[in-house]
Amino acid sequence: MSNRWSLVIPVKTLVAAKTRLAAATGPHRTRLAVAVACDTVSAALSCPVVERVIVVTADPAAAGPLAALGAEVVPDPDRGLNTALRTGAAHAARLAPGSPVGALQADLPALRPAELAVVLASAAEFDQAFVPDALDVGTTFYGVRPGVPFTPRFGGESRARHLAGGAKELCPDGIESVRRDVDTPDDLRAARALGLGPHTAAVVEELWPAP
Numbered sequence: 639m640s641n642r643w644s645l646v647i648p649v650k651t652l653v654a655a656k657t658r659l660a661a662a663t664g665p666h667r668t669r670l671a672v673a674v675a676c677d678t679v680s681a682a683l684s685c686p687v688v689e690r691v692i693v694v695t696a697d698p699a700a701a702g703p704l705a706a707l708g709a710e711v712v713p714d715p716d717r718g719l720n721t722a723l724r725t726g727a728a729h730a731a732r733l734a735p736g737s738p739v740g741a742l743q744a745d746l747p748a749l750r751p752a753e754l755a756v757v758l759a760s761a762a763e764f765d766q767a768f769v770p771d772a773l774d775v776g777t778t779f780y781g782v783r784p785g786v787p788f789t790p791r792f793g794g795e796s797r798a799r800h801l802a803g804g805a806k807e808l809c810p811d812g813i814e815s816v817r818r819d820v821d822t823p824d825d826l827r828a829a830r831a832l833g834l835g836p837h838t839a840a841v842v843e844e845l846w847p848a849p
């Protein structure tokens with residue numbers, strides 16, 4: 639039994655990823671998607687209550703750099719986001735059956751380890767818990783205590799589905815970086831204002847130098 643978390647981070651095949659940023663990023667879209675995932679995974683691995691990060695992806699161009707950071711990579715069966723998450727959680731259960739398991743979106747480029755630690759400490763008090771995204775529409779984190787079925791309901795308006803599924807909603811002050819996922823240029827501006835991780839900052843500074 640451990641109170642440190644196994645976190646599953648799903649990374650979509652890059653050719654299909656971050657399409658809402660396509661017009662803004664042109665040929666740099668997939669490079670930005672990898673940078674964002676690298677910052678998310680790095681911050682998660684730096685969080686003291688995270689035991690391991692399991693990345694689920696079918697894309698070798700994402701798998702390589704994320705494994706180099708210290709993530710374990712599990713192949714994606716390519717049957718959608720929630721199947722990818724369940725696949726990662728099953729891997730976690732084999733490695734550490736007594737540990738809590740969480741799913742964290744890969745598009746949190748401003749993620750701060752201390753804010754993630756606040757979320758995980760709070761989530762550990764409930765059978766199932768989740769964090770709504772900054773717009774209160776989607777979800778950025780969903781997690782369960784050891785022994786509780788892992789039932790992610792991500793995709794689109796998932797906040798309402800996680801609530802309906804009985805998960806406790808966590809949104810204390812001071813976890814902005816955990817809630818700030820990046821799908822659109824406006825999201826990227828908001829994440830930049832919070833403070834981007836180094837991989838994303840390097841790409842963003844190159845594409846849109848600060849005045």
Ligand SMILES: Nc1nc2c(ncn2[C@@H]2O[C@H](COP(=O)(O)OP(=O)(O)OP(=O)(O)O)[C@@H](O)[C@H]2O)c(=O)[nH]1
Nearest residue numbers: 648649650655656657658694718719722743744745
């Ligand atoms: N492994 C895996 N990850 C996925 C899949 N679908 C979405 N994701 C991941 O789930 C998170 C949310 O993805 P979406 O917002 O739906 O897709 P996106 O690629 O980020 O953005 P759009 O193309 O603009 O929708 C991101 O971390 C994605 O990488 C999937 O089928 N498999």
Ligand SMILES: C=C(OP(=O)(O)O)C(=O)O
Nearest residue numbers: 776777792793794796821
């Ligand atoms: C997949 C989700 O959201 P988004 O497409 O906004 O990243 C979600 O919030 O469940």
